Amino acid sequence: MTNLILAAQEAGQQGNSMFMTLIMFGAIFAIMYFFMIRPQQKQRKEIQKFQNELQEGTQVVTGGGIYGTVKSVDLAKNTVEVKIARDVVITVDKGFVYKDMASTNMQK
Numbered sequence: 001m002t003n004l005i006l007a008a009q010e011a012g013q014q015g016n017s018m019f020m021t022l023i024m025f026g027a028i029f030a031i032m033y034f035f036m037i038r039p040q041q042k043q044r045k046e047i048q049k050f051q052n053e054l055q056e057g058t059q060v061v062t063g064g065g066i067y068g069t070v071k072s073v074d075l076a077k078n079t080v081e082v083k084i085a086r087d088v089v090i091t092v093d094k095g096f097v098y099k100d101m102a103s104t105n106m107q108k
């Protein structure tokens with residue numbers, strides 16, 4: 001009789017342990033979502049919005065780290081012409097153009 005009671009208690013503890021493990025995995029996933037995944041998605045949306053609103057004269061940085069000013073935007077080809085020096089204009093894919101934070105901070 002006592003062996004039967006001990007076996008039932010062990011089975012109950014194993015079920016409780018499994019439930020707690022599932023709760024811990026869920027908590028870890030929630031923490032990762034709110035501290036890593038969600039902020040990255042929000043930042044990506046802001047970059048996408050900036051790229052879609054590019055205009056002539058906007059100060060930008062390319063994905064390669066080149067600073068310049070937007071000369072023109074070609075929506076058909078999805079490219080941007082960036083003036084990086086006097087009489088030097090490069091063509092860059094619109095997806096590799098980011099906001100120039102240095103010029104934004106200097107204007108404040």
